Amino acid sequence: MGSYQNGVVGGDRSATSVDKGVDFAQYFCTYAFLYHQKEMLSDRVRMDAYFNSIFQNKHHFQGKTVLDVGTGSGILAIWSAQAGARKVYAVEATKMSEHARVLVKANNLEDVVQVIEGSMEEVTLPEKVDVIISEWMGYFLLRESMFDSVICARDRWLKPTGVMYPSHARMWVAPIRSGLVDQKVSDYRETMEDWYNFTNETKTNYGVDMSVLTKPFSEEQRKYYLQTALWNNLHPHQVIGTAAVVKEIDCLTVTVNDILEVRSNLSSSIILEDTRLCGFGGWFDVHFRGRTEDPAQQEIELTTAPSIDNGTHWGQQVFLMHPSIRVCGGDDLNVSFLMKRSKENHRLLEVELSCEIKQHTGKLLPPFNKTFYIE
Amino acid sequence: MGSYQNGVVGGDRSATSVDKGVDFAQYFCTYAFLYHQKEMLSDRVRMDAYFNSIFQNKHHFQGKTVLDVGTGSGILAIWSAQAGARKVYAVEATKMSEHARVLVKANNLEDVVQVIEGSMEEVTLPEKVDVIISEWMGYFLLRESMFDSVICARDRWLKPTGVMYPSHARMWVAPIRSGLVDQKVSDYRETMEDWYNFTNETKTNYGVDMSVLTKPFSEEQRKYYLQTALWNNLHPHQVIGTAAVVKEIDCLTVTVNDILEVRSNLSSSIILEDTRLCGFGGWFDVHFRGRTEDPAQQEIELTTAPSIDNGTHWGQQVFLMHPSIRVCGGDDLNVSFLMKRSKENHRLLEVELSCEIKQHTGKLLPPFNKTFYIE
Numbered sequence: 001m002g003s004y005q006n007g008v009v010g011g012d013r014s015a016t017s018v019d020k021g022v023d024f025a026q027y028f029c030t031y032a033f034l035y036h037q038k039e040m041l042s043d044r045v046r047m048d049a050y051f052n053s054i055f056q057n058k059h060h061f062q063g064k065t066v067l068d069v070g071t072g073s074g075i076l077a078i079w080s081a082q083a084g085a086r087k088v089y090a091v092e093a094t095k096m097s098e099h100a101r102v103l104v105k106a107n108n109l110e111d112v113v114q115v116i117e118g119s120m121e122e123v124t125l126p127e128k129v130d131v132i133i134s135e136w137m138g139y140f141l142l143r144e145s146m147f148d149s150v151i152c153a154r155d156r157w158l159k160p161t162g163v164m165y166p167s168h169a170r171m172w173v174a175p176i177r178s179g180l181v182d183q184k185v186s187d188y189r190e191t192m193e194d195w196y197n198f199t200n201e202t203k204t205n206y207g208v209d210m211s212v213l214t215k216p217f218s219e220e221q222r223k224y225y226l227q228t229a230l231w232n233n234l235h236p237h238q239v240i241g242t243a244a245v246v247k248e249i250d251c252l253t254v255t256v257n258d259i260l261e262v263r264s265n266l267s268s269s270i271i272l273e274d275t276r277l278c279g280f281g282g283w284f285d286v287h288f289r290g291r292t293e294d295p296a297q298q299e300i301e302l303t304t305a306p307s308i309d310n311g312t313h314w315g316q317q318v319f320l321m322h323p324s325i326r327v328c329g330g331d332d333l334n335v336s337f338l339m340k341r342s343k344e345n346h347r348l349l350e351v352e353l354s355c356e357i358k359q360h361t362g363k364l365l366p367p368f369n370k371t372f373y374i375e
Numbered sequence: 376m377g378s379y380q381n382g383v384v385g386g387d388r389s390a391t392s393v394d395k396g397v398d399f400a401q402y403f404c405t406y407a408f409l410y411h412q413k414e415m416l417s418d419r420v421r422m423d424a425y426f427n428s429i430f431q432n433k434h435h436f437q438g439k440t441v442l443d444v445g446t447g448s449g450i451l452a453i454w455s456a457q458a459g460a461r462k463v464y465a466v467e468a469t470k471m472s473e474h475a476r477v478l479v480k481a482n483n484l485e486d487v488v489q490v491i492e493g494s495m496e497e498v499t500l501p502e503k504v505d506v507i508i509s510e511w512m513g514y515f516l517l518r519e520s521m522f523d524s525v526i527c528a529r530d531r532w533l534k535p536t537g538v539m540y541p542s543h544a545r546m547w548v549a550p551i552r553s554g555l556v557d558q559k560v561s562d563y564r565e566t567m568e569d570w571y572n573f574t575n576e577t578k579t580n581y582g583v584d585m586s587v588l589t590k591p592f593s594e595e596q597r598k599y600y601l602q603t604a605l606w607n608n609l610h611p612h613q614v615i616g617t618a619a620v621v622k623e624i625d626c627l628t629v630t631v632n633d634i635l636e637v638r639s640n641l642s643s644s645i646i647l648e649d650t651r652l653c654g655f656g657g658w659f660d661v662h663f664r665g666r667t668e669d670p671a672q673q674e675i676e677l678t679t680a681p682s683i684d685n686g687t688h689w690g691q692q693v694f695l696m697h698p699s700i701r702v703c704g705g706d707d708l709n710v711s712f713l714m715k716r717s718k719e720n721h722r723l724l725e726v727e728l729s730c731e732i733k734q735h736t737g738k739l740l741p742p743f744n745k746t747f748y749i750e
Contacts, residue, residue, distance in 0.1 A: 021397040035599075075583060078583055103583075103587060205422075213409060
């Protein structure tokens with residue numbers, strides 16, 4: 001189940017009240033590996049967007065103070081300094097901070113960039129800053145809930161005149177077709193068939209009847225194969241209907257409360273002639289626009305929408321539905337979307353999707369609902 | 376890096392002083408999945424050994440009280456009851472205990488088997504027991520350090536006349552040949568080549584010189600590819616020299632202190648004519664012998680030695696060395712073996728291997744040392 005564990009975390013949902021040791025064991029630790037940093041640093045779309053947002057908007061950085069939240073290897077802090085910042089505070093919770101410090105020095109910027117190891121919720125800076133820059137976005141924007149730490153940083157350390165990099169973020173959803181449905185259904189069925197053989201053999205060979213566990217086992221496997229959002233790199237041709245925004249965030253004003261839940265009713269029209277609705281794809285974009293009183297000279301967009309040439313390491317999140325449903329061009333979907341944080345782990349998410357299809361003939365199909373887990 | 380995370384744990388090494396939340400997030404949580412339990416229940420060699428040890432030694436169970444440490448699905452507790460136990464306490468730290476309870480009831484044993492959710496270090500039993508049964512063995516026996524909990528259970532709850540199931544355990548090491556060496560060296564070189572391209576491009580495209588991180592990156596990757604013990608299912612033909620015991624444990628008398636370190640000097644003679652020493656394989660066996668005053672009627676062995684037909688889910692742990700060294704039949708190896716717990720996580724291990732080769736001609740080759748991580 002990869003590098004991110006679902007563990008039991010008690011209490012309320014904000015990052016500050018999560019047991020530090022547990023949060024470290026479950027979340028932060030992967031970021032301490034250089035291999036993981038390299039993966040993100042090798043994402044050209046991501047790198048280009050941040051590089052351009054800084055160097056094409058030097059007026060925001062020259063002679064200014066900057067805070068880089070979750071500096072990792074230190075790349076954004078280094079660029080900020082190279083763009084002319086007077087002082088850059090680069091905060092990093094893991095031991096990666098030691099590599100960042102070394103990298104800053106090797107690039108002759110130790111007089112400007114101060115690397116601070118610690119969590120954003122706990123560190124103290126000597127002063128407030130003109131710019132908060134951070135690459136905080138997780139899968140489908142909010143997985144990992146790192147933005148809580150950016151909001152905390154903003155509320156504590158951003159000057160009243162300060163700007164956020166990025167300044168805006170949006171979540172998008174669109175209906176898709178995908179061969180993954182059939183694959184996952186097949187995997188699930190194979191697992192259940194294997195289970196039935198297993199319970200038969202355990203009864204025959206070992207005298208223990210495990211059939212009473214078939215229901216919880218099937219629920220566990222169903223969740224794993226059919227109800228867990230998948231990472232995928234969608235081809236634009238897989239998007240079969242108009243995409244819609246389910247959340248818009250102004251990074252200057254949003255609160256943690258605003259992002260505890262994402263609730264939206266969206267409409268989507270099928271654009272392909274005759275195809276199968278296999279589920280929905282979710283992605284995000286962020287923009288670097290500065291602020292109204294102090295705008296960017298060059299607005300930059302970083303999008304993770306399905307793309308042939310400009311895919312990112314974020315991919316998209318895919319929410320599969322089965323059986324897939326035949327749809328035609330002109331059919332309309334009314335989708336109700338609700339995303340909340342997992343009770344067990346605030347860095348993981350749950351999505352409730354409800355979809356009603358109004359066929360182009362006018363006929364209304366009964367709605368179907370499904371819950372998904374972003375793990 | 377699979378389902379087991381290496382996190383920061385402060386303080387001393389015993390399971391009781393590890394932060395509970397962290398231990399749960401890192402270690403226990405995988406055992407809460409039925410899929411994982413099924414994997415272990417599908418291991419025929421494991422199942423046969425425990426089944427036979429119980430049902431061919433009913434005199435140890437009939438009318439007796441039993442404690443199953445880490446009952447998981449409840450299988451050992453159920454067999455103990457079926458073999459005639461008067462009362463069985465089945466302790467399980469995860470929510471798997473709820474499934475165990477259901478399974479006990481479905482097999483009509485709820486009057487005999489009491490499932491208790493909690494850690495062995497914290498639960499209280501109504502009485503001391505005649506038998507402690509547990510399947511506690513991790514890779515190479517001691518990975519996961521679950522045996523600490525069995526020792527704790529024994530010291531608190533076993534009657535002075537009680538028996539341990541299993542009663543004995545041994546760790547084995549033998550020199551091996553393996554194609555994995557070349558593969559891992561190749562993977563490592565490819566990763567480093569990719570890194571050099573990455574640092575060049577980052578300098579060219581983004582003006583940041585990351586070459587100062589080459590050393591830590593190469594250390595991180597070297598550890599991952601070349602210094603981490605691998606799970607493998609060795610073929611007996613891969614064992615090129617005599618196997619030797621590096622640790623013997625009497626489960627009735629061993630203390631946690633005895634197993635904090637495994638230190639051994641072992642000799643091994645090469646048995647193949649002309650081959651390459653690629654490293655060492657490590658495995659274990661356990662025996663069910665009862666105790667001197669109350670022995671088993673039928674002694675059962677569970678071995679995880681390399682086998683064509685009787686492989687287990689434990690496989691063996693493989694410690695690769697490169698470059699591989701040409702050896703001949705009659706060459707003797709003097710190996711010094713030291714295994715200790717990782718400072719960061721007491722459930723993970725570090726191995727220091729030192730090997731001196733005395734060729735059959737009498738010539739002594741210089742010794743080489745290597746450190747490995749069992750993650």
